Amino acid sequence: MTEQKIEANGVTLCHETFGDPGDPPLLLVMGLAAPMIWWDDEFCTELAAAGFRVVRFDNRDVGRSSWLSGRSGLARAYLLRSAPYSIGDLAEDAAALLTGLGIERAHVVGASMGGMIAQELAIRYPRRVRSLTSIMSTTGSRFVGLPSFRAAVSMLARGPRNREEYVTQSLGTFRLIGSPGYPFDEGRLRQRAERTYDRGVNPGGVLRQLGAILSAPDRTAGLRRISVPSLVIHGARDRLVHVSGGRATARALRADLDVVPGMGHDLPPEVWPRVIAGIRRVAGLSR
Known part of the structure; x- marks a missing residue:
């Protein structure tokens, strides 16, 4: 488990692998402002x-x-669908990463913006995706998956000026959008925020990624063309991407939908067994 870097689609991508190289590859794609x-x-x-x-x-x-x-x-991203780069560009990064690692086909799991990227990857490169799991994400339609007012405002907050502010802001965000049905593990989330800051926090990058989300077209028609085994997982109490986004994604994919009671816009350890079982099932590793 050592971080490595690879040139892919004109950018450098930092990546890490776990497990037996002989096992089926599974690509994890994370969301807005969220490192691996x-x-x-x-x-x-x-x-x-x-x-x-x-x-x-x-x-x-x-x-x-x-x-x-x-x-x-x-505003330009939302109204004119114009941004420095697109969800499609991020999907091309993921495809190039697989190529660079010598992986022809992979099971793909994406969370939030990562779910959007995973969906777009499957739309563009159906032969490279063995199964698709979209978690707490949406189709790109502007009529589903909308955030609550408080969650939307939190995404536009002024960026932190130092490590302490970042940690405090991160904890506040997850108190708002996290999973109210499960314990709030401040120690774990504080440690993750500290590690995130120490690896590098990029406020301009957050805005560019948000621009990619806001400028993205509706993927519904493309999702209907996907034929690989697919699963949609969504929290019943997600304040950042309303569960209607997950329901619309599942309808378009003709996929199973697992709405997790008490889950918000995160993955608390208590839901891991359920999520991993779903990923194994759609990947064909369980009977």
């Missing part, structure tokens, strides 16, 4: 023990992958 370590080490280890070669990576503009330049006007 938000796929917890223990979660990745459990997925590896469940029979996968797990690959996680920092998307462009986050963590230790390439930080880009250019301003993203959010």
Whole structure:
């Protein structure tokens, strides 16, 4: 479990692998402003023990992958669908990462913005995706998956000026959007926030990634063309991406939908067994 870097689609992507190289590859794609370590080490280890070669990576503009330049006007992104880069570009990064690692086909799991990227990857490269699991994500339609007012405002808060502010802001965010049906593990989330800050926090990158989300077209028609085994997982109490986004995704994919009671816009350890069982099932590793 050592971080490595690879050139892919014109950017440098930091990545890490878990498990037996001979096991079926599984690509984990994380969301807005979220480095690969938000796929917890223990979660990745459990997925590896469940029979996968797990690959996680920092998307462009986050963590230790390439930080880009250019301003993203959010109003322009939403109204004119114009941004420094797109969800499609992020999907091309993921495809290039697989190529660079010598992986022809992979099971793909994406969370939040990562679910959008995973969906787009399956739309563009159906032969490279063995199964698709979309977690707490949406279709790109502007009529579903909308955040609550408080959650939307929290995403537009002023960026932190130092490590302490980042940790405090991160804890506040997850008190708001996290899973109210499960214990709030401040120690675990504080440690993750500290580690995230120490690996590199990029406020401009957050805006560019948000621009990619806001400028994205509706993927519903493309999702209907996907024929690989698919699963949609969503929290019943998600305040950032309303469960209607997951329901719309499942309808378009003709996929099973698992709405998890008490789960918000995160993956508390208590839901890991359920999520991992679902990933194994859609990947064909369980009977």
